Amino acid sequence: MSSISTGRTALRSARRVVVKIGTNALTNATGRFNRQHFDALGQDLLWAAQGRELLVVSSGAIALGVERLGLPSRPRDIPGKQACAAVGQSRLMQAYEEAFAAHGKAVAQVLLTHEDVQERRRYLNVKHTLERLLTAGVVPVINENDTVSVDELKFGDNDTLAGLVAGVVDADALVLLSDVEGLYTGDPRRDAGAELLATVMQVTPEVLALATGTSSGVGTGGMSTKVRAAARASDSGIHCVITSGAVPGRLRAVLEGADVGTHFEPTGSRRSARAAWIAHALRARGTLTVDAGAREAIVTGKRSLLPSGVRGVEGDFGRGDPVDLVDAAGAVFARGLAAYDANELRRIAGHRTADIEAVLGYRYLDEAVHRDDLAVL
Numbered sequence: 597m598s599s600i601s602t603g604r605t606a607l608r609s610a611r612r613v614v615v616k617i618g619t620n621a622l623t624n625a626t627g628r629f630n631r632q633h634f635d636a637l638g639q640d641l642l643w644a645a646q647g648r649e650l651l652v653v654s655s656g657a658i659a660l661g662v663e664r665l666g667l668p669s670r671p672r673d674i675p676g677k678q679a680c681a682a683v684g685q686s687r688l689m690q691a692y693e694e695a696f697a698a699h700g701k702a703v704a705q706v707l708l709t710h711e712d713v714q715e716r717r718r719y720l721n722v723k724h725t726l727e728r729l730l731t732a733g734v735v736p737v738i739n740e741n742d743t744v745s746v747d748e749l750k751f752g753d754n755d756t757l758a759g760l761v762a763g764v765v766d767a768d769a770l771v772l773l774s775d776v777e778g779l780y781t782g783d784p785r786r787d788a789g790a791e792l793l794a795t796v797m798q799v800t801p802e803v804l805a806l807a808t809g810t811s812s813g814v815g816t817g818g819m820s821t822k823v824r825a826a827a828r829a830s831d832s833g834i835h836c837v838i839t840s841g842a843v844p845g846r847l848r849a850v851l852e853g854a855d856v857g858t859h860f861e862p863t864g865s866r867r868s869a870r871a872a873w874i875a876h877a878l879r880a881r882g883t884l885t886v887d888a889g890a891r892e893a894i895v896t897g898k899r900s901l902l903p904s905g906v907r908g909v910e911g912d913f914g915r916g917d918p919v920d921l922v923d924a925a926g927a928v929f930a931r932g933l934a935a936y937d938a939n940e941l942r943r944i945a946g947h948r949t950a951d952i953e954a955v956l957g958y959r960y961l962d963e964a965v966h967r968d969d970l971a972v973l
């Protein structure tokens with residue numbers, strides 16, 4: 597963490613930009629759609645779309661549905677939220693359609709669930725559709741497909757979805773617009789003395805601890821999901837800024853390299869599409885604890901994980917399923933696709949490759965996780 601901004605100028609040359617707009621940036625204190633805010637935001641988005649490829653990840657379907665149905669507050673039950681989202685999503689798209697059509701730009705509705713990106717073929721379909729829309733000069737407006745999303749299929753919040761989209765399209769920048777100026781040392785709604793951080797060099801556990809959930813009543817996830825999304829983006833070499841969508845001109849200022857909001861410096865390098873999919877789209881179904889030598893070989897030597905480096909196996913996963921690799925201290929440092937299922941790995945853990953066949957009676961690969969199937973985090 598530092599208060600000196602070093603890399604903001606790179607934002608000036610960002611050509612492919614994902615902008616996430618939270619419910620809080622679209623609604624007023626009572627959760628009603630704020631037309632004035634939206635119009636101002638629309639101007640910023642139009643400016644951003646000039647000479648850049650713009651993707652918008654927009655929340656607000658539930659809030660607009662609540663308003664349209666005249667409900668006193670946001671339902672707490674899932675079918676209630678889903679019904680509101682179904683009503684509100686078309687109103688949300690109408691607002692974007694009008695804002696962009698006035699300037700001759702087309703928008704496209706893209707609704708996703710987490711399940712849509714778990715399988716590589718479907719992930720590539722999403723990627724190719726988004727690429728084609730961008731080539732055609734269309735602005736994709738993306739939201740979670742709330743009406744079909746139940747827990748296990750869900751992203752759960754649009755910060756996570758926006759982080760994923762930034763990785764899918766290999767964006768140059770991810771801008772998360774909320775109702776706060778950025779990441780503070782504490783929740784500014786609760787702590788009047790909380791201070792804004794201009795720059796985060798690395799998302800450490802201390803930085804994560806500053807961000808808590810939402811206290812707004814309309815948002816989902818709060819600052820904590822934004823900081824996690826920023827961490828993922830910066831890990832993939834993507835600049836990320838969290839700032840206010842309620843203040844006109846902030847998005848523009850970000851893309852002009854001005855010192856607004858909280859800038860997360862990229863910590864990793866740009867990933868291949870396959871590594872990005874493994875790192876960010878997949879949810880691990882198990883954990884492999886590896887020894888220090890294997891960790892070093894994977895992180896520094898870009899090598900595969902051999903069975904001899906596996907010290908422990910947790911979970912019930914099949915062959916080809918995603919697994920997290922953790923070090924002896926339990927820190928996750930890589931994710932990959934297992935070449936053997938959990939039971940097989942338990943049996944060959946600690947054994948030399950040459951012994952796999954003797955232990956199992958057969959052998960698929962020499963590796964527990966092949967390096968082509970590995971993404972270091």
Ligand SMILES: Nc1ncnc2c1ncn2[C@@H]1O[C@H](COP(=O)(O)OP(=O)(O)O)[C@@H](O)[C@H]1O
Pocket residue numbers: 617618619620621655773774775776778779780781782783784785806807808809810811812813814815816817818819820
């Ligand atoms: N450290 C922090 N810095 C800034 N905001 C924080 C922090 N911790 C929690 N928050 C809360 O996160 C909220 C933004 O998240 P959320 O309500 O989910 O908004 P959105 O609809 O924009 O996603 C802020 O209104 C603020 O109350």
Ligand SMILES: N[C@@H](CCC(=O)OP(=O)(O)O)C(=O)O
Pocket residue numbers: 617618619620654655656657658659681739740742752753754755814815816817818
């Ligand atoms: N998909 C939901 C929003 C979910 C969400 O993450 O909301 P927010 O925290 O306001 O960005 C909707 O359109 O209402």
